[in-house]
Amino acid sequence: MIASHLLAYFFTELSHDQVQRVDKYLYCMRLSDETLQEVSSLFRKEMEKGLGADSNPTASVKMLPTFVRSTPDGTEKGDFLALDLGGTNFRVLLVRVRNGMRHSVEKHKIYKIPLDIMQGTGDELFDYIVNCISKFLEYIGMKGVSLPLGFTFSFPCHQNRLNEAILLKWTKGFKATGCEGEDVVCLLRDAIRRREEFDLNVVAVVNDTVGTMMSCGFEDPYCEVGLIVGTGSNACYMEEMKNVELVEGDEGRMCINMEWGSFGDNGCLDDIRTEFDVVVDENSLNAGKQRFEKMISGMYLGEIVRNILIRFTERGLLFRGRISERLKTRGIFETKFLSQIESDHLALVQVHSILQRLGLESTCDDRIIVKEVCTVIARRAGQLCGAGMAAVVDKIRENRGMDFLKITVGVDGSLYKFHPHFSSVMHETVKQLSPKCEVTFLQSEDGSGKGAALITAVACRIREAGQH
Ligand code: GLC
Numbered sequence: 001m002i003a004s005h006l007l008a009y010f011f012t013e014l015s016h017d018q019v020q021r022v023d024k025y026l027y028c029m030r031l032s033d034e035t036l037q038e039v040s041s042l043f044r045k046e047m048e049k050g051l052g053a054d055s056n057p058t059a060s061v062k063m064l065p066t067f068v069r070s071t072p073d074g075t076e077k078g079d080f081l082a083l084d085l086g087g088t089n090f091r092v093l094l095v096r097v098r099n100g101m102r103h104s105v106e107k108h109k110i111y112k113i114p115l116d117i118m119q120g121t122g123d124e125l126f127d128y129i130v131n132c133i134s135k136f137l138e139y140i141g142m143k144g145v146s147l148p149l150g151f152t153f154s155f156p157c158h159q160n161r162l163n164e165a166i167l168l169k170w171t172k173g174f175k176a177t178g179c180e181g182e183d184v185v186c187l188l189r190d191a192i193r194r195r196e197e198f199d200l201n202v203v204a205v206v207n208d209t210v211g212t213m214m215s216c217g218f219e220d221p222y223c224e225v226g227l228i229v230g231t232g233s234n235a236c237y238m239e240e241m242k243n244v245e246l247v248e249g250d251e252g253r254m255c256i257n258m259e260w261g262s263f264g265d266n267g268c269l270d271d272i273r274t275e276f277d278v279v280v281d282e283n284s285l286n287a288g289k290q291r292f293e294k295m296i297s298g299m300y301l302g303e304i305v306r307n308i309l310i311r312f313t314e315r316g317l318l319f320r321g322r323i324s325e326r327l328k329t330r331g332i333f334e335t336k337f338l339s340q341i342e343s344d345h346l347a348l349v350q351v352h353s354i355l356q357r358l359g360l361e362s363t364c365d366d367r368i369i370v371k372e373v374c375t376v377i378a379r380r381a382g383q384l385c386g387a388g389m390a391a392v393v394d395k396i397r398e399n400r401g402m403d404f405l406k407i408t409v410g411v412d413g414s415l416y417k418f419h420p421h422f423s424s425v426m427h428e429t430v431k432q433l434s435p436k437c438e439v440t441f442l443q444s445e446d447g448s449g450k451g452a453a454l455i456t457a458v459a460c461r462i463r464e465a466g467q468h
Helices: 002-007 016-029 033-051 122-139 184-195 208-219 275-282 298-314 335-342 349-357 364-399 414-418 422-433 447-467
Strands: 078-085 089-098 102-112 148-153 201-206 223-229 233-240 253-257 405-412 437-443
Touching (some): 016 364, 033 364, 033 422, 078 122, 089 447, 102 447, 122 184, 148 184, 208 223, 208 405, 208 447, 223 364, 223 414, 275 298, 335 364, 364 405, 364 422, 414 422, 422 437
Parallel strands (some): 078 148, 148 201
Antiparallel strands (some): 089 102, 223 233
16 A cells, blocks of 8 residues: 555655565554454444443443433523633633523633643642632633533543532543542532632533533534544443433433543454554553553554654664654654644655654655655544444444434544544544444534533523422
């Protein structure tokens, strides 16, 4: 395959032998249709395991109930505060809902979370969050007002109700101590109490996938799946209550936060994991965990590429065998470089300048090889994500006993939005692996933050109805 790709560059001096040696490494990252089909079936099995009460403890896909069952009925209204914690930024939003369907973000602010706060103590993290909220309330002139609040907290949590979320484990770049096993709503309330300045009424805690599904659901009633491909990757969908053995009751549906990033943590993906995936995993904050996520999402793709480039250089296949000090630095090859490199069509000028910034003097052949590595890694990520999604939509179709299902997936995340090919590869894979489903992908605007406010609005409406 690389050979045919390289034919386009008739000026290349790559020898046949060099092409073959490069391809030997990349070969195991080009997934065949059969492999993708297998991944999809394996994922489906893990979903079933996660839903079953007896099998859940050993399932790698945890299928966490979210207690989100109701969708808006159009009578919701009011102002709501939303917090969004999950990536490198913390966001606070004021969302106005009028007649359920019409909603808008009135004001919002983004606060960067410093690394030492992400990986310090839990008290420091929550004090920092409360400090940001305080600044925001002052900015919107609402310091004394206690608005209902929705908290998008994008980590795996065990929930027994909508406004409780026990953190199971940190993922992505977070490692703050004293939080795992604790209810994050209590941690937030404690921090608010410590500050003695304002009070907040936490109505709902939701995952970003759930917020995304919900906010897209306002635009498109077929939207019953949420997908994030950004720093991390995960998906949620509406499951029949009768299949959710962890929660009592058989009526209606509940949204399930699958936490699909941990697919493969039981070793079931070992056949397709390569030496590069293993190294990236071993050097991460959470070795052995989130193996699927580490093959798909923004936090890791650059690291995979960096490790391949190092290996190629050591084998004399790149940069005349000379590795720069900078290339040896973990995290230096950002995932946005993959997008920039793949957008570079003609003379590979961008590739040249990115490599130069990494202290690497490249020849034309080097740039062609680097671009090919980026293509292969992003393509594999798109395909794996598609294989997971195909299993999800096909399960929904079977749940409903339908021969054909039309469904919409609400999507958010930087890799999905900004990579030039990731989304199309994923769409293609879903189409190929779930031919009985017609899947539309709807890109969400600000979904994870807005969604939490909307879920809060629905919960407030139901709560008020119960009081009458
Ligand atoms: C990680 C988190 C998950 C979140 C995803 C996308 O996988 O564990 O909860 O949805 O990242 O942000």
